[in-house]
Amino acid sequence: MNKLKTMCLTMALCTGAAAYAQKGGNIQEGSVRAPLNVKIDGKLNEWNDDFQAVNKTTLLTYSITNDDNYLYLVLKTADQTASRKITAGGISFTINTANKKKEQDAFKLVYPMIDGNAMRGAFQRPGGQGGQGGPPAGAVVVVGGMAGGGMGGGRPFQxxxxxxxxxxxxxxxxxxxxxxxxxxxxxxxVISVYNEYNIKAAIGYDAKGALTYEMAVPLKSLGLSTDSPKEFAYNIKVNGIQMRMGPDGGHGFGGGGMGGDGPRGGGEMRVDVVRVDGGGGSFGGGQGGPPPGAFAAMQSMFSPTDFWGKYTLAKK
Structure with a gap:
């Protein structure tokens, strides 16, 4: 009897450890009921910082959950490059109810769609000789989805x-x-977050500066129901910034990632010069220059990252 109890206890402990390991895995495994009284406000209070997976490709900590009416995507990232990519180009959340890892014939939502042109003025700074480092005068800096002008040569901008x-x-x-x-x-x-379809989304920032994100999609709009749950495939993509040539030969930046997620994600931000090679018009100008790793960081802003997973609606 004692031996049997020991075996049962060992199995229980192992099962618990396995469940914990799955929860902290790269891709969520298993179905999860959403907490009661979910409010889509970007603050994540009701989720208690309790996420199902930490994805290494996108640098997102996330959960997919559901109740009887909604499918929820909840996530956050403390990585500044990932945060800037999200606010510049949005996250594409693709749901393929045919359970195929394909975007074709799938539902897709891209959020946030931030108009960079409307925000650029608040953070634009004039160019100068010396002072704080930055891109050349007239360039646009993407910082957390914002845009600002060049700031002369010298020390990196803090x-x-x-x-x-x-x-x-x-x-x-x-x-x-x-x-x-x-x-x-x-x-x-493109629809407003205040829409008649009951599709809800919001972003925010926690006390440590991590970007937080919530989305709720009505199950009926996806043709899904907890009465007869079935497995479906989903994709989460952190979109890169698109660079397009403007009519005057200048470069235009737009969010929404590669592959047609739309031209508006980053507000079609315009730049005159983007160089980090130390030549004329390079970052900083004069004696200034880009901080270490600046080129790699800029490259990553243009590179979408994504992953596929599978989910089955959780019953009550």
């Missing part, structure tokens, strides 16, 4: 806490649109 708080608030205030693809009763279009 953002103080008040400016950072102001930037976060402006980003949240501007994140008011969602782009939809593949919904039968909704034309492919």
């Amino acid at each position: 953002m103080d806490s008040a400016t950072l708080a102001s930037m976060h608030k402006a980003t949240i205030d501007a994140a008011k649109e969602i782009k939809l693809f593949g919904f039968k009763d909704i034309a492919d279009s």
Whole structure:
């Protein structure tokens, strides 16, 4: 009897450890009921910082959950490059109810869709000779989805806490649109977060500056039900910034990632020069220059990262 109890206890401990390991895995495994009284406000209070997976490709900590009415995507990232990519180009959340890891014939939502042109003025700085380092005068700097002008040569620009708080608030205030693809009763279009379809989304920042994100999609709009749950495939993509040549030969930046997630994600931010090679018009100008790793960081801003997973709706 004692031996049997020991075996049962060992099995229970092992099972618990395995469940914990799965929860902290690279891709979520298993179905999860959402907490009661979910409020989509970007603050994540009801989720208690309890996420199902930490994805190494996208640098996102995330959970997919559901109740009887909604499918939820909840995530956060403390990585600044990932955070900037999200606010510049949005996250594409693709749901293939045929359980195929393909975007074709799938539902897709892109959020946030931030208009960089509307926000650029608040963070634009004139160029100069010396002072703080940065891109050349007339260039546009993508910082957490914001845009600012060049700042002369010298030391790298350091953002103080008040400016950072102001930037976060402006980003949240501007994140008011969602782009939809593949919904039968909704034309492919950009809609407000205040919409008649009950699709909800919000972003925020926690006390440590990590970007937080919530999305709720009605199950009925996906043709899903907890009465007869079935497995489906999903994709989460942190979109890169698109660079397009403008009519005058200049470069235009737009969010939404590669492959047609739309031209508006990053507000079609314009730049005159983007160089980090130390030549004329390079970062910093004069005696200044890009900080270590600047080129790699810029490259990553243009590179979408994504992963596929599978999920089955959790019953009550």
